Amino acid sequence: MMPRKTFQKKYGPWALVTGASSGIGMEFARQIAALGLNLVLVARRKQRLDRLALELENTHGIQAEALPIDLSRNDFLPEIENITAELDIGLLINNAGFGTTGEFVENDLESEIKLLHVNCRAPLMLAHRFGKKMKNRNRGGIIFLSSIVGFTAVPLWSNYAASKAYDLSLAEALAHELKAHNVDVLALCPGTTEAEFQEIAGTRMLMPMPAAPVVRLALKKLGRRSVAIPGILNRLNVLSIKLQPRPWSRAIFGKVIRHIQKR
Numbered sequence: 001m002m003p004r005k006t007f008q009k010k011y012g013p014w015a016l017v018t019g020a021s022s023g024i025g026m027e028f029a030r031q032i033a034a035l036g037l038n039l040v041l042v043a044r045r046k047q048r049l050d051r052l053a054l055e056l057e058n059t060h061g062i063q064a065e066a067l068p069i070d071l072s073r074n075d076f077l078p079e080i081e082n083i084t085a086e087l088d089i090g091l092l093i094n095n096a097g098f099g100t101t102g103e104f105v106e107n108d109l110e111s112e113i114k115l116l117h118v119n120c121r122a123p124l125m126l127a128h129r130f131g132k133k134m135k136n137r138n139r140g141g142i143i144f145l146s147s148i149v150g151f152t153a154v155p156l157w158s159n160y161a162a163s164k165a166y167d168l169s170l171a172e173a174l175a176h177e178l179k180a181h182n183v184d185v186l187a188l189c190p191g192t193t194e195a196e197f198q199e200i201a202g203t204r205m206l207m208p209m210p211a212a213p214v215v216r217l218a219l220k221k222l223g224r225r226s227v228a229i230p231g232i233l234n235r236l237n238v239l240s241i242k243l244q245p246r247p248w249s250r251a252i253f254g255k256v257i258r259h260i261q262k263r
């Protein structure tokens with residue numbers, strides 16, 4: 001891990017974390033606060049954000065702002081722009097997201113569109129807004145939450161896997177574009193991780209990793225790599241996806257999702 005002072009110089013003084021009310025996002029907020037950055041915490045559940053903000057302020061002596069916002073809404077950006085107008089955001093964690101499980105045409109269309117808004121549209125808009133500011137100040141960092149399923153098509157997780165492929169591709173291209181401006185971009189691609197994700201997606205957890213090492217790896221690799229895959233099993237999984245013909249990996253992943261599907 002980078003020394004505290006170097007981290008603050010590269011990515012401070014403020015970080016914005018979406019999906020900070022739970023799971024991987026909450027862990028990002030805790031580890032970034034421990035490195036001494038102030039935080040804007042975004043998600044829908046206000047009470048959780050308030051509690052986390054208080055905890056981080058008391059534990060790490062930083063400033064934390066809770067910002068309850070629904071990122072699936074068309075007009076979420078102006079609200080974030082207003083609150084952050086006077087804050088110098090040097091690190092953006094595009095983490096909020098959720099999954100839907102089941103046969104695409106049988107799933108509720110509104111939920112699928114909402115998924116696209118939260119998993120793709122919101123990260124795109126936030127990266128555009130804050131990426132431009134970072135480019136102009138010539139430093140900063142952006143992390144996108146992709147997934148190992150971003151490397152393959154996944155039956156029964158069709159829209160979710162497609163959204164994570166989008167996040168991966170956008171992050172990799174932005175890493176290239178923004179490198180010359182001293183802005184580091186990383187796609188974080190976890191496999192199953194302890195969080196509320198599986199409960200919301202309606203699947204069972206298969207050998208989950210705790211969120212702490214997933215986030216530690218991301219903060220360690222930011223600025224050194226454009227893609228980070230936590231855990232040896234997940235790295236082997238991605239390697240096998242890359243070596244197999246695509247129809248094989250999508251058939252295997254489809255079987256896995258059918259196996260862990262709850263309903």
Ligand SMILES: NC(=O)c1ccc[n+]([C@@H]2O[C@H](COP(=O)([O-])OP(=O)(O)OC[C@H]3O[C@@H](n4cnc5c(N)ncnc54)[C@H](OP(=O)(O)O)[C@@H]3O)[C@@H](O)[C@H]2O)c1
Pocket residue numbers: 018019020021022023024025042043044045046069070071072095096097098099118145146147148189190191192193194195196197198200
């Ligand atoms: N856990 C895994 O196995 C796994 C694996 C690979 C990738 N990921 C990715 O990791 C990211 C974080 O998920 P997680 O695993 O930590 O799941 P989680 O515990 O369910 O957390 C999801 C976060 O996203 C927020 N969120 C969801 N919908 C939102 C909306 N409309 N507006 C604002 N915030 C919203 C939730 O907050 P509110 O409900 O309070 O709004 C919550 O803070 C996601 O992008 C997911 O795709 C997870």
